[in-house]
Amino acid sequence: xxxxxxxxxxxxxxxxxxxxxxxxxxxxxxxxxxxxxxxxxxxxxxxxxxxxxxxxxxxxxxxxxxxxxxxxxxxxxxxxxxxxxxxxxxxxxxxxxxxxxxxxxxxxxxxxxxxxxxxxxxxxxxxxxxxxxxxxxxxxxxxxxxxxxxxxxxxxxxxxxxxxxxxxxxxxxxxxxxxxxxxxxxxxxxxxxxxxxxxxxxxxxxxxxxxxxxxxxxxxxxxxxxxxxxxxxxxxxxxxxxxxxxxxxxxxxxxxxxxxxxxxxxxxxxxxxxxxxxxxxxxxxxxxxxxxxxxxxxxxxxxxxxxxxxxxxxxxxxxxx
Ligand code: DGY
Numbered sequence: 001x002x003x004x005x006x007x008x009x010x011x012x013x014x015x016x017x018x019x020x021x022x023x024x025x026x027x028x029x030x031x032x033x034x035x036x037x038x039x040x041x042x043x044x045x046x047x048x049x050x051x052x053x054x055x056x057x058x059x060x061x062x063x064x065x066x067x068x069x070x071x072x073x074x075x076x077x078x079x080x081x082x083x084x085x086x087x088x089x090x091x092x093x094x095x096x097x098x099x100x101x102x103x104x105x106x107x108x109x110x111x112x113x114x115x116x117x118x119x120x121x122x123x124x125x126x127x128x129x130x131x132x133x134x135x136x137x138x139x140x141x142x143x144x145x146x147x148x149x150x151x152x153x154x155x156x157x158x159x160x161x162x163x164x165x166x167x168x169x170x171x172x173x174x175x176x177x178x179x180x181x182x183x184x185x186x187x188x189x190x191x192x193x194x195x196x197x198x199x200x201x202x203x204x205x206x207x208x209x210x211x212x213x214x215x216x217x218x219x220x221x222x223x224x225x226x227x228x229x230x231x232x233x234x235x236x237x238x239x240x241x242x243x244x245x246x247x248x249x250x251x252x253x254x255x256x257x258x259x260x261x262x263x264x265x266x267x268x269x270x271x272x273x274x275x276x277x278x279x280x281x282x283x284x285x286x287x288x289x290x291x292x293x294x295x296x297x298x299x300x301x302x303x304x305x306x307x308x309x310x311x312x313x314x315x316x317x318x319x320x321x
Contacts, residue, residue, distance in 0.1 A: 005049040005311050010036055010057050013077065014293070017300025024308060025050070042066045050310075052303050054078055061088035073310050075303045078290075079103055079160075080240060081320060082213040090321040097306035097318040101159055102298035103290035108163040110289040111208055111238045114262025115168075117283030118234050119206070120144040121260070124280045145234065145259055148172040153204025155197065155220075156211030156239065157183055164208055164238075165191060176203050201228040206236060213240035223248040232259040238289045241266040250275045253282060264289050 007025035009018070012033040021027050028048060030036060035056045036044060045051055045067050053059070055078045064085055073095040074084060081098050089096045117123060121144045128134045128142075152168040154161045157179035165175045166189075175191035177183075178200040182193045194200035197220070201207060207229060211217050221235065222245040229235075235258060237244055246267055252258040253276075260281040266272045269287055276282050290299060306316035 005307075006047065007307065008044055008048040008051040010041065010044065010051070011054045011077075013052075013300045014297050016297055017304065020301065020304055021052070024304075024311075038063060045071055049073075050075060050307055052077055052300075052307065053083075055080055055083045057083065059084040059089070061085045064088040064092055064094065067092070067094065073097070073307065073316075075306045075310070075316070077299050077303045080212060082240060082242070086321050094321075095310060095316065096320045097303070097310075097316045098320060099299045099302040099306075100318060102302050103295050104159045104163045106292045106295040107160045107238055107289035108167050109292075110264050110285065111160075111164045111210075111236055111262075112167050112171075114236045114238060114264055114283055114285065115147060115206055115208065115234065116262075118236065118260035118262035118281070119147050121280070123283045145232065147206060147234075150174070150205035151176055151203050153177065153200050153207045154191075155200060155207060155209050157187075157191075158210060160238075161208075161210035162187060164210065165189075168206075168208075173206070176200055197225070198228055201225055203230070204233060205230055206234045208236040209239045209243050211239060211243065213242040218242045219245045221245065221249070223251065226252045226258060229258065231257065234259050235261040236263075237261070238264040241269065246273045246276060250279070253279050 004024060004026045006028065007021060008028045009021065010030045041057055042063055049070055050073045051071065052075050059074060071094065074089060076084065076098045079098050079100050081096065084096055086096060121142055125142055149172055152173040152175050154165050154175065154177040157177040169175060176194060177191050178194045178197050220243050226248055249261060253261060262283040264285045265287050272284060277284065306318050309316045
């Protein structure tokens with residue numbers, strides 16, 4: 001009988017995913033699903049061949065240095081991999097994979113929720129009704145911004161950006177985008193390409209962020225770039241909190257220069273930003289872009305597909321390093 005590779009799964013995944021994992025691996029679970037501390041993560045990795053983490057497990061360079069030689073693959077249950085030091089993993093010969101594509105629809109849905117929640121004052125209205133403060137109506141009551149016919153700017157036209165643009169088209173919005181490289185006409189679908197970020201920002205009534213967090217993109221949305229947006233624009237962020245200078249965002253929202261923001265991600269997670277939480281013109285969610293039953297199953301299966309290929313001696317489909 002051949003021995004199965006040992007796989008650490010540090011967070012609770014869907015039952016269907018765990019059942020499939022157990023078919024091919026000796027699975028070690030983190031029984032109570034708490035976020036492992038750095039030391040706990042290192043300790044839990046000591047006797048395993050592979051790990052299937054989420055973005056809550058931080059594989060910084062020092063954690064990677066402390067991994068055992070037998071651990072050969074980090075198969076992430078996420079598309080974003082800013083929680084893994086890729087150069088450090090590469091230097092140690094550890095393969096890293098992610099789960100692209102399968103969460104694009106779910107994340108695009110949340111981007112639309114954030115856009116509409118911000119434009120139509122979703123948080124403010126919800127709280128007013130729940131708290132029994134809805135005792136008034138007039139034609140000027142709770143008036144928001146209509147998105148139909150407005151310009152929807154996509155910063156980062158990868159898979160999620162493209163599907164989000166499709167959804168925004170459904171609202172009759174005109175699509176503009178900036179991406180490292182221009183898309184082919186079949187993917188562009190008439191969207192207007194901007195070869196600089198500044199040019200995109202200058203026309204975006206709604207700006208939706210879809211780029212990965214990296215040294216190049218940290219703080220990309222800051223006091224200078226927010227000032228480029230049209231008056232009373234709306235910012236949507238379903239990518240990573242690190243892209244935005246949150247102090248500058250608070251200032252732009254407080255002054256009214258920005259009409260509203262719809263945010264699913266924050267610099268500090270979990271928890272968010274208390275200054276943003278004070279503002280009525282912020283619609284906020286707790287990083288749930290990919291949180292649908294269908295997508296969480298698909299992410300788990302995709303991570304297992306990557307592991308299965310690796311242990312079968314083939315190249316994992318989503319290998320990053
Ligand atoms: C991702 O996959 O990157 C999502 O943000 C959830 O982790």
